[in-house]
Amino acid sequence: MSQARERGIPDATVARLPLYLRALNGLAERGTATVSSEDLAVAAGVNSAKLRKDLSHLGSYGTRGVGYDVQYLIYQISRELGLTQDWAVAIVGVGNLGRALANYGGFVSRGFRVAALFDADTAVVGERLVGMAVDHIDQLESVIDKRGVSIVVIATPAAAAQQVADRVIAAGVTSILNFAPAVLTVPGGVDVRKVDLSTELQILAFHEQRKADRETGSPMMAGDWAEAMDV
Amino acid sequence: MSQARERGIPDATVARLPLYLRALNGLAERGTATVSSEDLAVAAGVNSAKLRKDLSHLGSYGTRGVGYDVQYLIYQISRELGLTQDWAVAIVGVGNLGRALANYGGFVSRGFRVAALFDADTAVVGERLVGMAVDHIDQLESVIDKRGVSIVVIATPAAAAQQVADRVIAAGVTSILNFAPAVLTVPGGVDVRKVDLSTELQILAFHEQRKADRETGSPMMAGDWAEAMDV
DNA sequence: TCTTGTGAATAGATTCACAGCT
DNA sequence: AGCTGTGAATCTATTCACAAGA
Numbered sequence: 001m002s003q004a005r006e007r008g009i010p011d012a013t014v015a016r017l018p019l020y021l022r023a024l025n026g027l028a029e030r031g032t033a034t035v036s037s038e039d040l041a042v043a044a045g046v047n048s049a050k051l052r053k054d055l056s057h058l059g060s061y062g063t064r065g066v067g068y069d070v071q072y073l074i075y076q077i078s079r080e081l082g083l084t085q086d087w088a089v090a091i092v093g094v095g096n097l098g099r100a101l102a103n104y105g106g107f108v109s110r111g112f113r114v115a116a117l118f119d120a121d122t123a124v125v126g127e128r129l130v131g132m133a134v135d136h137i138d139q140l141e142s143v144i145d146k147r148g149v150s151i152v153v154i155a156t157p158a159a160a161a162q163q164v165a166d167r168v169i170a171a172g173v174t175s176i177l178n179f180a181p182a183v184l185t186v187p188g189g190v191d192v193r194k195v196d197l198s199t200e201l202q203i204l205a206f207h208e209q210r211k212a213d214r215e216t217g218s219p220m221m222a223g224d225w226a227e228a229m230d231v
Numbered sequence: 232m233s234q235a236r237e238r239g240i241p242d243a244t245v246a247r248l249p250l251y252l253r254a255l256n257g258l259a260e261r262g263t264a265t266v267s268s269e270d271l272a273v274a275a276g277v278n279s280a281k282l283r284k285d286l287s288h289l290g291s292y293g294t295r296g297v298g299y300d301v302q303y304l305i306y307q308i309s310r311e312l313g314l315t316q317d318w319a320v321a322i323v324g325v326g327n328l329g330r331a332l333a334n335y336g337g338f339v340s341r342g343f344r345v346a347a348l349f350d351a352d353t354a355v356v357g358e359r360l361v362g363m364a365v366d367h368i369d370q371l372e373s374v375i376d377k378r379g380v381s382i383v384v385i386a387t388p389a390a391a392a393q394q395v396a397d398r399v400i401a402a403g404v405t406s407i408l409n410f411a412p413a414v415l416t417v418p419g420g421v422d423v424r425k426v427d428l429s430t431e432l433q434i435l436a437f438h439e440q441r442k443a444d445r446e447t448g449s450p451m452m453a454g455d456w457a458e459a460m461d462v
Numbered sequence: 463t464c465t466t467g468t469g470a471a472t473a474g475a476t477t478c479a480c481a482g483c484t
Numbered sequence: 485a486g487c488t489g490t491g492a493a494t495c496t497a498t499t500c501a502c503a504a505g506a
Contacts, residue, residue: 012475014437018430023414036487045414049477056489064488065484081433082440089432096334100327104428112432151435174442175435177428183254183276191438193431197335197408199249200424201320201343202312204382204406206245207422209313211405243497267465280499287467295466296506 013054017077019044024074036067083111090116090149092164093156094124094134097179101155102130115147141171151175158182244285248308250275255305267298314342321347321380323395324387325355325365328410332386333361346378372402382406389413
């Protein structure tokens, strides 16, 4: 060991740890006790040098000439990610998406627990879902406080997202996962992660178009934008 | 103009173009005709130098001393992303998540169209959703071909994801958006983007834990992992 | 005077390649 | 003999800071 664990694991590394964890869980299920960086890298779909460097930021948990102990590495990554404790998660917005998220099998992978559901529609309030009754959005602050919610998932329409964010932040929440297609403005110290279907589709469309251009060899002319846009 | 548009827009830039597009659409709705890089950067939540450099990769579409024409920039970004044409999208897996995606308002933002829905459950096949009948997964290849599907969204359980991917790739699809919590292995030339709730939650948990550690000043001891894991 | 577009500087991430340990 | 851990090299992205254009 040497420089590991002092301060700060690179963001790019943190973003890959869940991937490694999933690959490791797959190996563990199949009874694998030990794995080399090369094999784990293949299972996770990354380059093995990158994998080793990523893991080296957590500490020196491998054995030269042998590889990594699967169970031990699962534990170390889980601990680093904070999954050895339980996080109470609230879902705001129980529409199609909110329901899907609440029911999502992988949602409550070890470490997370749906602790509250909120909606503004009184027709939905009181309904039970994954063993939880839906609360009215008026109760947002008090329920968050009472149930110790520390992560909020926003699954409301875009128009409501910012005000939900403002309220949960005022209630002390500093971690938000936003599914609404809106840019959230938050004070420093609050982490927001965004999941956005249309962004992802647009990125795919870009590459798809590139592939099509490459095949036909037509790099697309600028064209008359005013006409195309009906401006 | 000078080096713009020759070959290759950086990936990081491509990933931000949808964000700019959304911010621009918001401005357009409020009737704004012209915007400076500074104001647009604020609306998109990025640094203005980065925004200008990103846009410079598309070409020289601004006016010094003035800013960018909102409509014109919307058109240029849309064109670059391939949104001036229509993409036929298929959703495989009509469970909670698939339904949510199909109904997702922002889904069919300009440029995308749900052209097919598939499920393996015969109880679901035939059901109508957003004007489309659900087809049985047996029809996957023929329907993809007939309707010109070029982007496939996988919203199946993890166990089915790889085989769905294999089949749609064999049917000629080269762009996949994967919501199943599984690592997909695909041949070169196929683009896969992954959206994963548990990965995002885990990244938030990491930062949340860091914040908690910083406050209490206790950097968490290594502890007895064997005991914690029940190994 | 204001704001873009961009070289130059800096920071960050990935990959290479091999010394060092088992 | 095999595989990790890591410096060094490379590549990519971000930020600075200002010349040039409207």
